[in-house]
Amino acid sequence: MPVITYRDALGAAIREEMQRDDRVFLMGEEVAVYQGAYKVSKGFLQEFGEMRVVDTPITELGFAGVGVGAAMVGLRPVIEFMTWNFALLALDQVVNAAAKMLYMSGGQFKIPIVFRGPNGAALQLSAQHSQAWESWLAHIPGLKVIAPGTPYDAKGLLKSAIRDDNPVCVLEGEMLYNTKGEVPDEEYLIPLGKADLKRQGEHCSIITHGKMVLVAMQAADQLAKEGINIDVVDLRTIRPMDVEAIGESVKKTNRAVVLEEGWEICGVGAQVVDFIQRDCFDYLDAPVIRVHQADTPMPYAKGLEKAAKPDLPKAIAAVRKVMYLD
Amino acid sequence: MATKVFMEALSPTMEEGRLVKWLKNEGDAVKSGETLAEVETDKAIMELVARGDGILRKRLINEGDTAPVGTLAGVIATADENIDALVAGAAGAPAAGASAPAQVVATTQESAGASSVPRRPEESQGEASTPPQQKVADVPPAPPSRAAAPAAPAAGAPAAQGDVRSSPLARRLASERGLDLHSVQGSGPNGRIIKRDIEAAAAAGAAAPRAAVSAAPSGPVIPREGDFHDEPLSQIRKTIARRLGESIGPIPTFYLTAEYDLTRVMEMRKAMAELGDQFKVSVNDVLLKATAVALSQHPEVNAHWLGDRIRYHNRVHLGMAVATDDGLIVPVIWDADRKRMSDISREAKELAKRARERKLRPEEFTGSTFSVSNLGMFGIDQFTAIINPPEAGILAIGTSEEKLVVVNGEPVVRNRVRVTMSCDHRIIDGAVGAKFLQTLRRLIENPLMLVY
């Protein structure tokens, strides 16, 4: 099976969908002539032309709204935010327009739009360029939110997102673009709302998504050497979340660690824990522990940033703690 | 031996009581039955009585203070007895003895332990009686006038006031295995009992299932996990059931008769009566107690037929047939094997009285594991009683009377009684029934075996 990068997996997804349906177009900063800020849309302008691969001025609010307007009348826009940090400006269009249009209009105007871009921290990008946005977005009824952590998931999920008639927010990651994984040539779709069990074990569950999936799998591999076998539940979709998959795993292992790159307060992990305590109360042998970013803006200095981020040692320590090993 | 004084559930709905006034001081002599204090319940001001004799060595609740049901309120002991351990454990150990309200313990219904239901203090009391049977004497008898439900230990849940910390999983596992959390050492933070502790305890057999049972519950009990185990029918059993059912009707019954010598029972009764009227027991009381103890030693007889399986009960709830104007009714003496004869005596009288007055509630005459019927007072020598389905058997007791018998070749006059046991052949074979009656003989003819 071919091994390709996360970036190329995304690119392949968009390209295939644009070839399949000429209502699909890509719009954002530097997507066309520059070949994509992160090269996801490399070669697109040449293949599809400037009406379908549209460079915008630096106007997130504006072009997010353009996307929603176009979706209202039947096109299927893929709106790229250079990073989700910039999308904060566009949230009025994402939330007040895209998420709510179908409902407010009594079902008349659906918004089949995809908003996508890198999310969360990279390396030393400092406070304004490092935020993880999933909990803000997942809060909103009317939106769907996905966070693929591997190239295979990225392609399958993005294709499904483009075909979905609802606004879907896709949270990628600068640090993920270069990661590699097996991705079949043949077309496949991954449904939204379904988690994936990426490792199996009876001792503990790690529930995670996005960039942290790789960390979780590393933790699983390392713990296996000590005879500790864990379930890694990759949520893949944050909203709607696969509560069944979470419950099935935690009921089996009786203990859980939730690993995420966002902040603690009202983060996605808090929701996961709520599902667990509701669904698996009598199966828990220990309180659920969350591993997340430190509750501060992201610092620039290398050492501080490392200390702020969730990582492999922290994940392993959390597993050991819920297992009462240390 | 010391007697613990507890904040008792003096009304069915009471959850805490306010100690209004102590009527005895530390150092005062008290006798069983004397009023120690006035307690304000949710309904009225009630009397808290002593459950044992001795000196009121310690009062542990101050006047005016409120304490949850089950709190240790005082200690009665001899003057020189060391009660430090008891007092030190006061914070943690509500024990059985205080009766719980008459309603059925709801927590037993929950499948995975009572962890999700706020614990009512009185329910936990039963569970806290970790002392196994040997220390039954330690535990104050349940007050007879309150026909109350026992503090059926909720499935392994911690006793009141965060006494035992445990994870929800551990609680559920403890319940499923009939383990008392108080007997398990917790290795988690702050002594939290966690799964591996339960597994270790179960492996070490640290707590036999019956230790989880209250020493003297006295009210309706809903069977819960740990109180029984089911066995599917073997081929032989299936065949016997089918064939014998064809020959004799729904319950293929056979009958075993035995005649017991009551000499020693009579001696015992005489001696007790000489100590005082309050120590009088009847022959029937002794027979009830003996039957219960025998059943505890013969679980194969303490069983129910459930159609596709046989349920062997770990606890002995003795049904006692009572004739009323309306007909026969069989009120239940709960955990009769673990009750003192005095309790059984009191309960038997009380239940019979209330049965005749038609004041029994349904939960008081359902749930027996085995039944006893006595027509001795009518001068019946022996009779065959009809089994109370789905029970495995019923014991019919005839009149006790002096007779001429031959002992060692010599004719002597002995007090004798005949019992006839009706047995469901689907559950009990002849030899099984016979062995049970042998045990019963040993107990009745050597009543000291009752306290062995």
Place this chain on the structure above:
Amino acid sequence: MTATRTAAKRKSDPAPQGDAALNLEMLRSMLLQRRFEERCAEAYALGKIGGFCHLYIGQEAVSTGTMSMLRPDDYVITTYRDHGPALARGMTPRSVMAELFGRQDGCSRGKGGSMHLFDANTNFLGGHGIVGGHVPLAAGVGFAIKYRGGDQVMVCFMGESVVNTGAFHEALNMAGLWKLPCVFIIENNRYGMGTALERASAIHDIYERGAAYNMPRNQCDGQDVFAVRQAVGEAVERARKEQVPTLLEIRTYRFMGHSMSDAVSGTYRPKSELEEQMKRDPITLLRTHMQEAGQLTDEQLQKLDEELKAVVQDAWDFAEASPELPVEALYEDVYADTTT
């Protein structure tokens, strides 16, 4: 809406003031809006309409004049002051009133309310509550028209406060840059909630902002329906034929408060000003013109008025009789069920 159909025939002549039939249609449209809005005020006071209710009274020439220059397959989007434009566009009074009453037969099935009137049948794209938020949507529709190679026009109404928002700036910049077939119509009624234009905007002839986007721009008198037709007609033609957007400032006046909850006058505008402005009631202006041109008698006016009042009463009765939504409707239309 017959006005637009007749207008289509007269595309080449945007101001045929002599056309009695057309004028009557426009009078009907404007008077319908007026009577409807008056009853809305009553309904709001009776508690039948809840939340926010922004009335169009005084601005009817803007909506009627504009819609009379559009085709059925053109698109319209506006702010929360949408009752007038909705009716002028051809949405039925019944469906609008039922929506205001929050009932099942409302155009948005009772889920939107006064600020969110939508009708896919007439390409009426709402009804939006965030000041300026809808303008990028209009640019998006313009983009879609161009994407598909069509010749429809996107007409985007907005208040004069919108021109100060970032969304306006971003949308118009892209419309001007990409040459989108949009007509951006500023309904300048002089006041935000209570802040006069002069206190909010660095320039007062706000149509001049079009210069920043290299966009054709114009201004006209919004109380004169013929002036509106003239100015809008030019802009629509430009958008349709050349795919070039226009920024058109139409000066009008609202006779009520910003919304039903706001002061009509007093703190932010003197009553005398209001009274002066009401002398230029657009309905009066059209009526007078028609009467002077012999196109309308008093009896005809009277009859028209009664007829329209009856229409509005019918809408009220219809709305009243329309069922309340069942609780299950709460969860409907959060997501579209399909994928494509």
